[in-house]
Amino acid sequence: MARNNLSTIKLKIRILKNKILWCFCEIKSKLSNKKIIDSELIIPDSDLKNILILAPHADDEWIGCSQAISKAEKSTVYYFNFLGKNYHQENETIRQNEIKNVSNKTGFKLIVSTNRENHSDLKELILENNFTVIFIPFPLDWHPEHIKANDIALEILKKIDLSVPLYFYHISVPTPESMRNCYYLPLSKKEIQTKIKIFDDCYISQKNTPIRRFAIQNVIWAQSQNFYAAEVFAKYSLLEWELFLNFVKEQKNEIEKSIYLIDYPFKIREYSDKIFLKFNT
Structure with missing residues (x-):
């Protein structure tokens, strides 16, 4: 009983902390000098016709692709059905029902893997589908199942002409700020509120994962831009992806330390950038 009470208190503190950080990021964004982002860095509509x-x-x-789902003419989600620990x-069953609820609310076609x-x-x-783009988890991440998904996808795509x-979307670890081949999908304040609400309404089992922790990164990315928030995507060729994925595996022990920074949005951004800069040296 005492342990449950302690967990509840810790969760409330995390949520409060993220709300305070949210307010701070909003204020900082309003005070920062705005610039109009190069339109070529916005993912074009032609890429969003039929997405996977x-x-x-x-x-x-x-978490990573709400705007791709919202803006795409047709979207399919392939769910690996990984369940962590x-x-x-x-x-x-719970997790499949939750993602089905999101599919019903947002309109994407859901394919659930039947064999892990x-x-x-x-x-x-x-x-069998003429996809115009594929969105993949960004490899720089502490979660081993995000890396596993990269390995599976890379092996398949290397065999296909x-x-x-x-495009690579970030989940736990933000895309490094020093990356040059980054593309955006902007969010208005209303769109990010919708993103948070759908997550809260559908992913009940993930109440220990405050969605605002992820949404804060969307707001930070747009602090110097002429929009409220943004989902950010790295873009790699097959070869570039393979080289970076191999680097990530070499840096496994260092990257795993980022799990201790997940509730510190600015520190984890600095840490992500620090590791990525090693790749460029």
Whole structure:
């Protein structure tokens, strides 16, 4: 009982802390000098005609790609059905029901992997559909199942003669600020409020993962831009992706330390940039 009470108190403190940080970021954004972002850095509508999002976990698709889903003419989410540390049947059912609720609310087609070790269905999905872009979790991340999803997708795409843009969305660790090949999907204040509400309404099991922690990064990305917030995506070729993924694996021990910074939005951005700069040296 005491342990449950302590966990509840800690969660409330995390939520309060994120709300305070949110207010701080809003104020800083209003005071910063704005510039009009190069329109070429906004993901073009032509890429958003028929999109595929690869989601290791239920909620990754909404955390990283809510605006891609909202703005795409047609969107498909391939859910790997990874469950972190809880592979009990009850949790699997809960998580599938939650992502189905998001699918119903937002209109994307949901494909749930039926075999966590054999993803031939993903290969068939890509071959049978004329996707205009594929969204993949950004490899610089402490979560091993985000890396596993990268490995599976890379292996499949290397065997397919396919010319399609590859955008990488961040989940736990922000995209490094020093990256030059970054693209944006802006959010208005109303759109980010909708993003938070849908997450809160649908992902009930993830109440220990305050969505504002992720949304804060969206606001920070837009502090010097002429919009309220933004989801940010790295863009890599197949070769660039493979090289970076290999680097990430070499830096595994360092990257795993970022888990201790998840509630410190500015520190984790600095840490992400620090690791990425090693890749460029």
